[in-house]
Amino acid sequence: MRQLNRNRALVLFSGGQDSSIALAWALQQFDSVETIGFAYGQRHKVELDARQNVRQILIQHDPDWKQRLGPDHIVDLAGFGEISETALTRDTEIVMTEAGLPNTFVPGRNLVFLSVAAGLAYRRDIAVLVAGMCEEDATGYPDCRADTLKAQLGALRLGLDADMRLETPVLHITKAQSWAFAQTLGGTRLVDAIRIHSHTCYKGVRDVHAWGAGCGACPACQLRAEGWQAYVSALSPMDLD
Ligand code: ZN
Numbered sequence: 001m002r003q004l005n006r007n008r009a010l011v012l013f014s015g016g017q018d019s020s021i022a023l024a025w026a027l028q029q030f031d032s033v034e035t036i037g038f039a040y041g042q043r044h045k046v047e048l049d050a051r052q053n054v055r056q057i058l059i060q061h062d063p064d065w066k067q068r069l070g071p072d073h074i075v076d077l078a079g080f081g082e083i084s085e086t087a088l089t090r091d092t093e094i095v096m097t098e099a100g101l102p103n104t105f106v107p108g109r110n111l112v113f114l115s116v117a118a119g120l121a122y123r124r125d126i127a128v129l130v131a132g133m134c135e136e137d138a139t140g141y142p143d144c145r146a147d148t149l150k151a152q153l154g155a156l157r158l159g160l161d162a163d164m165r166l167e168t169p170v171l172h173i174t175k176a177q178s179w180a181f182a183q184t185l186g187g188t189r190l191v192d193a194i195r196i197h198s199h200t201c202y203k204g205v206r207d208v209h210a211w212g213a214g215c216g217a218c219p220a221c222q223l224r225a226e227g228w229q230a231y232v233s234a235l236s237p238m239d240l241d
Contacts, residue, residue: 002162004127007031009167011130012117013072015050017212017224018170019132020198021182024058025169026130027065028185034070034126036117040081040106046206048074050199057193061186075116080109110143111152118156118164130167136174136223146171175227176234200224 009026013019013035026033037051051072059066110133117129133144142148146168153166170178182191199206201214201221211228214221 001157002122002160004122004162004164005032005125006127006165008124008126009033009128009130010117010121010124010126011035012113012132013037013051013054014132015047015054015198016132016200017175017194017198017227018134018178020054020058020194021178021185022130022132022169023054024061024065024182024185024190024194026128026167027058027062027068029167030128031068032070032126033068033130034073034124036073036075036120038075038077038113038116040077040109046204047199050197053197054194057197061190061193073120075120077112077116080112108143110141111148114149114152114166115156118160121164122160122162127163128165128167130169132170133168134170134175134178135172136227174230175223176230179228179231180234195228 007030009030009032011019011023011026011033013023014037023033023035035051035055037048039048055069055072059069110131114129114131117131121127121129131149133149135144135146149166149168149171153164157164170181173181179191179195182194186193195212198212199214200212200223202218203215205215206213207215209216209221209225210232211225214224216222216225
């Protein structure tokens with residue numbers, strides 16, 4: 001089995017709340033951190049712009065993080081977008097399907113992303129994949145569940161014959177807890193920077209709200225708004241100083 005460099009990490013980075021916090025965590029943990037993003041026919045260039053903005057604010061946040069953050073890789077998966085006939089890739093309304101999944105679910109999307117990321121990591125001698133999957137989403141997205149991730153990592157290790165690892169720092173915490181986690185990584189300044197610059201809205205809207213930018217009505221905005229409200233409510237008066 002090939003030994004890859006365990007001080008190097010590749011973050012699957014969408015520019016959303018969870019993967020931005022995962023990127024900040026990785027910058028604290030590893031000597032060298034690269035990012036990978038996927039263009040797969042998303043309707044919203046705004047997501048790709050948010051990625052660049054978040055990378056910028058993280059290198060401004062901490063001189064050590066600036067030293068550690070390496071290149072960004074954008075992989076064009078337009079062909080995959082063509083087979084994903086859902087609200088993310090076509091102009092259709094976001095609704096819950098009969099299977100109990102939001103139709104923003106792109107079947108197998110995270111399986112594909114992890115496989116492509118693993119291929120890139122192997123070529124760049126990176127042992128650690130970092131992904132911002134979150135259990136709160138996992139109820140709707142079966143390829144974000146812990147069992148799925150464990151099985152896929154096993155397949156990747158066998159298929160690459162390499163000691164690849166997978167870190168999911170926000171998998172088992174809520175959206176509210178992930179803000180508290182960001183607070184421990186970089187204080188209120190980091191929380192505010194990620195809140196302002198990250199993007200989660202399915203509709204690509206950047207209207208300004210207390211919890212960040214978005215339309216305020218789609219499922220992603222609702223989840224984010226609820227998480228922020230729960231985080232703020234849990235802060236003691238001392239934390240607000
Ligand atoms: Zn929205």
